[in-house]
């Protein structure tokens with residue numbers, strides 16, 4: 001049987017378990033947050049307490065008039081110790097899925113959003129030869145429980161990110177810190193190799209990529225073995241590489257070949273490919289050109305180019321030949337007016353692309369909430385809604401941009 005693609009455009013928002021749930025004690029990232037030195041500025045801790053407040057999150061989605069929610073099902077919650085399946089965790093996701101359906105929201109699940117169980121990392125993570133089979137078991141377990149009610153399954157979130165970061169995106173100090181963090185974790189765990197999917201040492205990028213590709217293929221098969229008609233794919237980080245000189249063109253094209261080339265092959269046979277775009281990179285003779293004076297920038301100083309979304313989608317569709325779902329797109333900023341402008345400038349060209357016949361199945365904004373932003377912890381803000389961590393209430397408040405997004409969705413006929 002072939003996949004049944006959604007018959008309507010999916011309008012949604014995305015989150016990931018470790019970034020919002022809180023109390024994610026059995027995950028590798030939690031372990032890496034605890035070692036010294038750590039790449040993570042502070043531990044995720046309670047994050048946004050979405051493990052308890054997931055119904056509030058679904059109400060926010062519904063309040064924006066969205067029809068889909070992308071969230072991750074955390075393997076570390078379900079199998080906190082090897083071979084020990086926590087039925088309460090499966091019940092939790094079961095309730096969330098029903099909660100979505102009660103509100104007219106299609107659940108879109110991510111089976112691995114960077115984090116893995118710490119026991120799995122202690123066995124070498126994705127470098128372990130048996131990793132694909134172990135992940136396939138987890139996928140079957142999840143799909144057996146909630147697969148009958150979800151609309152899409154994403155196996156891996158941004159498995160191409162290590163390669164992108166290895167292509168000159170990280171300063172040497174950051175690379176050194178990653179290595180020191182992984183070494184500290186290996187020592188603390190007392191194992192041969194403690195390996196994570198999102199803190200990576202450069203000489204292992206190729207081996208990791210290979211592990212991800214094998215595990216992705218095994219996961220697709222596992223998903224289909226339970227629910228053959230469920231659309232399944234993975235999501236790629238896609239930077240809109242462009243250039244302003246001939247030499248820059250060579251650099252941009254070389255980067256594209258290196259970062260996306262392996263994935264163009266790996267996704268063949270999937271039902272869709274997820275595109276996650278946050279930026280455009282413009283290459284000159286000496287590499288990427290920094291933001292120019294007067295350009296609008298995000299919270300980390302990268303220039304904003306609203307057209308990067310449509311360019312990234314078009315590129316990946318033509319590279320892979322597959323339908324695209326925008327599984328993430330957004331902007332980090334404390335200036336919500338900027339987010340409002342960014343949404344208004346980025347989404348209409350995407351809709352034009354759909355009208356031109358490019359198969360784009362949906363758009364998910366990153367993120368529903370201001371959440372735990374990995375190495376930057378809580379210092380970077382992507383949310384359509386803020387979360388009051390300061391007073392410990394964890395109350396959610398939609399920002400003006402949540403209303404702007406709601407209006408775009410309400411007024412767009414596709």
Ligand code: BGC
Pocket residue numbers: 016019157158237276328366373374382
């Ligand atoms: C990731 C998210 C992250 C977001 C913003 C993507 O790379 O999938 O987990 O929070 O970008 O940095």
